[in-house]
Amino acid sequence: AQSVAQPEDQVNVAEGNPLTVKCTYSVSGNPYLFWYVQYPNRGLQFLLKYITGDNLVKGSYGFEAEFNKSQTSFHLKKPSALVSDSALYFCAVRRGGYSTLTFGKGTMLLVSP
Amino acid sequence: DAGVIQSPRHEVTEMGQEVTLRCKPISGHNSLFWYRQTMMRGLELLIYFNNNVPIDDSGMPEDRFSAKMPNASFSTLKIQPSEPRDSAVYFCASSPLGQAGNQPQHFGDGTRLSIL
Numbered sequence: 001a002q003s004v005a006q007p008e009d010q011v012n013v014a015e016g017n018p019l020t021v022k023c024t025y026s027v028s029g030n031p032y033l034f035w036y037v038q039y040p041n042r043g044l045q046f047l048l049k050y051i052t053g054d055n056l057v058k059g060s061y062g063f064e065a066e067f068n069k070s071q072t073s074f075h076l077k078k079p080s081a082l083v084s085d086s087a088l089y090f091c092a093v094r095r096g097g098y099s100t101l102t103f104g105k106g107t108m109l110l111v112s113p
Numbered sequence: 114d115a116g117v118i119q120s121p122r123h124e125v126t127e128m129g130q131e132v133t134l135r136c137k138p139i140s141g142h143n144s145l146f147w148y149r150q151t152m153m154r155g156l157e158l159l160i161y162f163n164n165n166v167p168i169d170d171s172g173m174p175e176d177r178f179s180a181k182m183p184n185a186s187f188s189t190l191k192i193q194p195s196e197p198r199d200s201a202v203y204f205c206a207s208s209p210l211g212q213a214g215n216q217p218q219h220f221g222d223g224t225r226l227s228i229l
Contacts, residue, residue, distance in 0.1 A: 032215055034217055036220075041222070041223075041225075042222050042223075043117070043204055043206075043220030043221050043222045043223055044156075044204070044206075044218075044220040045220070046217040046218070046219065049215070049217055051215045090156070100158055100161065100169065101158070101218065103155065103156045104155075105155045106155065106156075
């Protein structure tokens with residue numbers, strides 16, 4: 001079985017400050033990890049993925065995520081938050097080889113001006 | 114390129130009525146997924162297809178739900194008869210059938226379904 005935990009329902013940060021949205025996972029074998037963002041009344045949009053290689057992956061809109069195998073974490077980060085980053089963020093995992101994607105419950109990011 | 118297209122965007126109907134949700138995946142994508150999103154349960158996978166063939170429908174909640182993919186460019190999710198607890202946002206997503214499943218899924222903007 002595979003699972004994802006996003007321990008924070010909501011993260012609040014001021015514009016210009018760095019942001020972190022946390023994600024931990026549980027999966028047998030090598031994990032394939034994904035971050036998605038959802039804006040109001042829209043579908044999920046792919047941000048970035050970790051499959052193999054460098055532990056720090058860069059994605060869309062200035063976001064990056066760090067894969068930590070020992071801590072089974074894949075936290076989403078951005079050096080300087082924008083008000084327009086306010087949205088719902090989902091972490092997802094699947095084990096290596098084809099299998100279905102398991103999503104976390106989502107973390108609402110609110111960036112204040 | 115056009116993304117995943119879902120219709121209708123909103124549907125309001127009375128309990129007991131048949132509901133049909135439609136999805137056009139991105140051209141060239143071999144895998145198609147139907148999800149349901151609610152506040153209580155989050156995002157749930159209902160069923161997915163590879164090359165138009167249903168692979169896993171274990172997430173389909175009841176026999177009232179059925180899904181078809183008659184060709185590579187069209188899929189439907191049908192609820193008959195509908196119940197108020199079916200109210201949710203239903204998403205369709207597609208992806209290439211990439212090597213070892215490392216391809217991201219691309220989501221449509223969903224159908225917001227309300228059953229009165």
